[in-house]
Amino acid sequence: MQQQSPVTHLTAPEQQHMLLLFLPLKSDLSAQQEAAGTLNTLFSGVDPRRLTGVHYFMVYLLPAGAPAPGIVPTFQQAPAGPSGKLKSLAVVLSIYDADFTPYITAFTDSQAFCETLDKTILANLDESGLGLDPDDPTTADNILANGGTFKNPQAFISLLMRYNFGDPTIPAATSFGNMLPPPTSFPRYFLGATFPGLTIAKVLDKYPASSDLWPLNAPKITYDPSLPPS
Amino acid sequence: MNLNTVTNPGALDLPDIQGLLLNGYQGYNYIRHLLFTIPKGSEQAARQLCAALLPGSGSTMSITTAERWDEVTAHPPYRLNIGITSSGLKKLVANPADYKKVYNKSYTIFAAYDAGAVKRAPFVNDYGTNDPSTWWKGPSWQQPGLDPVNTDIDIMLSLYAPTIENRCIWSKKLNDLLPKEVILCYSRDSDPIDETGDLIHFNYHDGISQPRIHGAPYTSKLKDAMIDDRPIVPSWNFIIQNAADAPYNPHPLLLNGSFGAFRVLVQDVVAFDNFIARTPNPELVAAKMCGRWRDGTPIEVSPDAPDPKLKGFDLTNFNYITPTPHQQGTPLAGGDDGVRCPFAAHIRRANPRDDYNVLGNGTAAQPGMAASHRILRRARPFGPPYDPAAPTQDERGLIGLFIGASLVDQFEFIMHSWVMNGGFRQDDDSPNDSGIDPLFGPLPNAAPAYQEFDYLSADGQTYTSVKGLPQFVTTAGGLYVFLPAITALRCLSQGKVALA
Numbered sequence: 001m002q003q004q005s006p007v008t009h010l011t012a013p014e015q016q017h018m019l020l021l022f023l024p025l026k027s028d029l030s031a032q033q034e035a036a037g038t039l040n041t042l043f044s045g046v047d048p049r050r051l052t053g054v055h056y057f058m059v060y061l062l063p064a065g066a067p068a069p070g071i072v073p074t075f076q077q078a079p080a081g082p083s084g085k086l087k088s089l090a091v092v093l094s095i096y097d098a099d100f101t102p103y104i105t106a107f108t109d110s111q112a113f114c115e116t117l118d119k120t121i122l123a124n125l126d127e128s129g130l131g132l133d134p135d136d137p138t139t140a141d142n143i144l145a146n147g148g149t150f151k152n153p154q155a156f157i158s159l160l161m162r163y164n165f166g167d168p169t170i171p172a173a174t175s176f177g178n179m180l181p182p183p184t185s186f187p188r189y190f191l192g193a194t195f196p197g198l199t200i201a202k203v204l205d206k207y208p209a210s211s212d213l214w215p216l217n218a219p220k221i222t223y224d225p226s227l228p229p230s
Numbered sequence: 231m232n233l234n235t236v237t238n239p240g241a242l243d244l245p246d247i248q249g250l251l252l253n254g255y256q257g258y259n260y261i262r263h264l265l266f267t268i269p270k271g272s273e274q275a276a277r278q279l280c281a282a283l284l285p286g287s288g289s290t291m292s293i294t295t296a297e298r299w300d301e302v303t304a305h306p307p308y309r310l311n312i313g314i315t316s317s318g319l320k321k322l323v324a325n326p327a328d329y330k331k332v333y334n335k336s337y338t339i340f341a342a343y344d345a346g347a348v349k350r351a352p353f354v355n356d357y358g359t360n361d362p363s364t365w366w367k368g369p370s371w372q373q374p375g376l377d378p379v380n381t382d383i384d385i386m387l388s389l390y391a392p393t394i395e396n397r398c399i400w401s402k403k404l405n406d407l408l409p410k411e412v413i414l415c416y417s418r419d420s421d422p423i424d425e426t427g428d429l430i431h432f433n434y435h436d437g438i439s440q441p442r443i444h445g446a447p448y449t450s451k452l453k454d455a456m457i458d459d460r461p462i463v464p465s466w467n468f469i470i471q472n473a474a475d476a477p478y479n480p481h482p483l484l485l486n487g488s489f490g491a492f493r494v495l496v497q498d499v500v501a502f503d504n505f506i507a508r509t510p511n512p513e514l515v516a517a518k519m520c521g522r523w524r525d526g527t528p529i530e531v532s533p534d535a536p537d538p539k540l541k542g543f544d545l546t547n548f549n550y551i552t553p554t555p556h557q558q559g560t561p562l563a564g565g566d567d568g569v570r571c572p573f574a575a576h577i578r579r580a581n582p583r584d585d586y587n588v589l590g591n592g593t594a595a596q597p598g599m600a601a602s603h604r605i606l607r608r609a610r611p612f613g614p615p616y617d618p619a620a621p622t623q624d625e626r627g628l629i630g631l632f633i634g635a636s637l638v639d640q641f642e643f644i645m646h647s648w649v650m651n652g653g654f655r656q657d658d659d660s661p662n663d664s665g666i667d668p669l670f671g672p673l674p675n676a677a678p679a680y681q682e683f684d685y686l687s688a689d690g691q692t693y694t695s696v697k698g699l700p701q702f703v704t705t706a707g708g709l710y711v712f713l714p715a716i717t718a719l720r721c722l723s724q725g726k727v728a729l730a
């Protein structure tokens with residue numbers, strides 16, 4: 001919405017939302033680190049960034065048996081399942097544009113990307129001991145047995161929502177009090193944003209020379225050291 | 231494999247596929263949609279109805295298949311198709327565990343159907359004045375003693391006839407086939423409102439651009455194939471198949487079938503006519519709102535006026551960004567940023583073709599969103615034509631099916647992400663970010679951005695905002711139905727999900 005006056009209305013595709021996954025993983029992880037950084041190359045010949053709308057994503061891994069980081073003991077892995085094998089924990093956070101289903105299906109439309117999801121997420125999930133119906137078509141095991149994410153995109157979405165502590169209906173806003181209509185009660189969380197409505201598409205289309213600065217196949221970037229607090 | 235280069239398409243099992251999936255039944259313009267409920271204890275009678283409707287059953291009428299009538303017989307006097315809701319399927323399948331097997335195996339394409347149109351209403355803007363609690367009202371509801379909100383609608387039969395007399399004759403024969411235990415709860419006729427049969431009440435010619443389905447015999451004649459620029463869409467988007475590249479896993483019961491959203495959409499012609507009449511150039515505004523002039527001429531191809539020279543594929547051979555090989559007119563250099571066809575326009579929203587967020591438009595090698603989010607439209611007008619000289623309070627609108635293998639990826643995605651939200655195109659410079667599809671119009675009390683229609687001047691410099699855009703289309707009924715293959719119908723006639 002190009003306008004000279006402040007943004008006062010945002011359609012669903014213009015809104016930013018948060019994905020916050022707490023994924024119980026097997027202790028013997030495999031291939032979980034190969035995808036990040038090369039994701040865009042899995043979309044052959046097209047720039048998926050407008051469609052996927054991913055602003056940021058973060059993957060935090062707490063390996064099986066590792067103590068909780070810091071002094072907060074509640075940040076920990078899920079309990080072991082019936083086999084007694086310890087589980088790892090992956091926390092995945094992402095800020096993305098638009099509703100959840102078009103956001104995820106932008107990925108699952110790509111067969112190559114689906115294969116990566118199968119290897120990095122589904123093959124490593126440990127859903128034992130969570131009380132899931134063994135016939136549930138949305139378990140990782142059943143999705144894989146049924147042909148993987150590409151063949152079961154809606155099941156994959158249901159699986160993600162099982163572990164998504166983010167709410168795809170809570171939009172990023174400048175402040176809680178600026179949301180219209182006013183929420184009748186405080187939502188599960190408040191997602192703050194400096195520029196609500198500034199989508200990836202707008203960044204690509206409106207920022208001068210964006211395609212030169214941030215090409216689809218990004219070059220390696222040298223990061224100077226950041227300083228910790230003194 | 232690039233489907234656009236395939237000259238000998240793969241075989242579809244036409245005798246097993248319901249005709250409506252591959253054939254628009256042109257010329258069969260007198261339609262009767264009948265909705266039934268199966269009361270508890272009447273399940274076997276409903277199975278017997280399925281058996282009676284099987285081709286070759288010896289009954290006076292049977293389900294029309296996609297088999298080419300010009301290769302097997304003369305023009306049939308009627309065409310008949312069946313849809314089954316999830317509540318109906320649960321009643322027809324004798325063992326609930328079998329239903330669960332279908333659900334589990336085919337979750338990706340089955341779960342939304344299982345939930346049904348009422349539960350999925352928010353995904354297609356069916357709330358507020360479109361809320362399911364308002365559906366199935368009026369004289370078309372045949373059972374005053376039954377509350378539509380709390381009645382399972384289980385089976386849909388749609389009868390197509392070439393004349394009103396034929397419809398009367400075959401309706402009577404169909405009625406004779408129906409077991410008394412299966413209760414008719416809704417009946418609505420669809421009659422053409424002009425001699426072409428494709429005019430809708432808003433006075434546009436409709437049904438022009440349908441997907442070009444790989445291997446479908448009716449999609450384009452061989453002699454026309456060379457000038458048909460429409461991307462060929464894999465047939466598994468419309469006919470459920472065990473295809474390696476289909477993004478779903480079908481249970482055998484679903485094979486050669488499909489899913490459909492049955493819709494009853496009331497159109498407020500008076501409000502529409504009044505809205506465009508308030509503008510200096512009503513016909514231009516009407517064309518900008520639809521994306522076509524009333525005669526079907528795409529405004530993208532002929533921006534200033536309808537072009538009667540355009541015929542056949544000229545009306546659908548066009549893109550918005552990169553012209554197609556046989557596109558007529560003079561395309562805009564660099565693509566159309568809403569100058570000719572607004573991003574808000576109905577046909578641009580329902581099928582954005584090659585717009586920026588519609589990845590991979592064109593080939594099976596990279597079908598992307600353009601192929602996976604298409605839909606077959608089998609909707610026709612109902613109600614009498616509106617005559618401003620003799621206005622009546624009759625309801626009028628569109629009734630019929632929107633068909634695809636995946637209700638979520640096709641019907642719901644198009645309605646939610648494109649028609650309502652315009653998500654195919656960000657960024658958009660229009661003052662209201664192209665608001666909402668103006669042929670639908672906003673729900674009452676919608677945000678101000680939705681209550682106007684904006685379009686650009688011919689030089690692309692100035693927006694005209696037409697304020698006070700009201701709701702023109704109201705949902706008056708909705709069902710999610712399974713359109714079974716003949717094999718599946720045979721299974722269901724035996725209460726099973728697979729033949730022994």
